[in-house]
Amino acid sequence: MSATWIAVLVTAAGCYLLKLAGLTVPQRVLANPRMRRFAELVPVALLAALSAVQTMTSGQSIELAPSRLAGMAAAVVALLLRAPFLVVIIAAAGVAAAAHAAGLS
Amino acid sequence: MPDQTPPPAAARPVRDGVGLGLAVGVSGLAFGAAAVSSGLTTWQACALSLFAFTGASQFALAGVIAGGGSLLAGSAGAILLGSRNTLYGLRLAQTLRLRGWRKPLAAVGVIDETTAIALAQPDPPSMRTGFWATFCCLYLTWNLSTLGGALGAGKIGSPQAFGLDVVGPAAFLALIWPRLRDGRIERWVALGGVVIALGTTPILPAGVPVILAALAALAGALAAPGQLRPDDDGGQPDGDAVRQPGTVA
Numbered sequence: 001m002s003a004t005w006i007a008v009l010v011t012a013a014g015c016y017l018l019k020l021a022g023l024t025v026p027q028r029v030l031a032n033p034r035m036r037r038f039a040e041l042v043p044v045a046l047l048a049a050l051s052a053v054q055t056m057t058s059g060q061s062i063e064l065a066p067s068r069l070a071g072m073a074a075a076v077v078a079l080l081l082r083a084p085f086l087v088v089i090i091a092a093a094g095v096a097a098a099a100h101a102a103g104l105s
Numbered sequence: 106m107p108d109q110t111p112p113p114a115a116a117r118p119v120r121d122g123v124g125l126g127l128a129v130g131v132s133g134l135a136f137g138a139a140a141v142s143s144g145l146t147t148w149q150a151c152a153l154s155l156f157a158f159t160g161a162s163q164f165a166l167a168g169v170i171a172g173g174g175s176l177l178a179g180s181a182g183a184i185l186l187g188s189r190n191t192l193y194g195l196r197l198a199q200t201l202r203l204r205g206w207r208k209p210l211a212a213v214g215v216i217d218e219t220t221a222i223a224l225a226q227p228d229p230p231s232m233r234t235g236f237w238a239t240f241c242c243l244y245l246t247w248n249l250s251t252l253g254g255a256l257g258a259g260k261i262g263s264p265q266a267f268g269l270d271v272v273g274p275a276a277f278l279a280l281i282w283p284r285l286r287d288g289r290i291e292r293w294v295a296l297g298g299v300v301i302a303l304g305t306t307p308i309l310p311a312g313v314p315v316i317l318a319a320l321a322a323l324a325g326a327l328a329a330p331g332q333l334r335p336d337d338d339g340g341q342p343d344g345d346a347v348r349q350p351g352t353v354a
Contacts, residue, residue: 040196
């Protein structure tokens with residue numbers, strides 16, 4: 001088996017076990033109100049961070065690509081107008097694609 | 106069954122989940138193409154999508170291989186990046202109430218998108234429906250599009266040409282939006298997470314900054330712990346988090 005296959009399988013196994021671990025932790029951990037609030041706030045913090053990192057970075061550097069920023073601006077406008085979820089996604093992708101086509105990469 | 110029309114409460118999480126599954130699943134094309142052009146075989150790309158099934162980790166491993174980095178560092182970084190799924194699992198376990206064989210199966214689906222859809226629902230049954238609908242749809246589309254992207258690597262245009270590079274970030278923002286609008290603490294936590302992640306990106310390996318953003322959640326929880334309610338089975342975030350059903354879709 002090649003080294004690359006081993007890396008692929010180790011990564012897959014590690015990712016799976018981390019997911020399973022979260023589901024398996026005893027629920028009494030969450031009896032503490034602070035722990036419970038933490039578990040609720042984690043998705044907010046991580047998804048916001050992930051969204052910002054995917055929009056504004058490339059590798060280890062901050063990269064403000066105009067097409068991505070334009071797409072995300074369109075998403076924010078759609079959200080402020082209370083557009084449905086899919087409309088938000090389509091607006092973001094459409095504006096980003098248009099900006100990219102216009103040369104704003 | 107006498108009931109022909111499903112109640113709106115069941116229709117919404119399915120629509121949200123399938124919609125996101127289709128939209129984000131398509132970006133599997135980008136992963137398949139990126140994986141093969143970075144030196145993985147088609148089957149290695151497919152194995153990652155089938156068994157790791159967490160996009161950011163998969164892209165991270167492919168990126169390290171493409172950059173000629175060590176496989177050990179690549180795997181370690183990808184697994185570290187997947188550790189946020191443990192935190193999601195901790196939250197989802199409250200609501201999903203998994204027993205027996207369902208737990209190891211559901212574990213495959215504990216990722217950003219399923220968590221976001223589930224937590225955007227107003228009640229525990231909708232949350233469970235949202236989780237499974239998103240998981241099933243996204244698992245199918247992500248794996249099919251990985252295969253398609255791997256086979257078609259080099260033949261399709263760049264993902265940017267279709268705006269696919271903003272599908273993920275826009276979806277994550279849309280999914281936490283109701284909680285940001287209704288909760289003051291949530292807004293501070295989100296802002297803190299963004300600042301931590303962007304601030305540490307230049308000095309830490311890819312993936313670590315996003316995990317560090319959990320510190321913002323820790324600060325928020327210490328500053329304003331929630332109330333325990335006897336009738337709550339964990340489905341409802343405390344207080345003001347999800348007040349308006351119908352916000353996401």
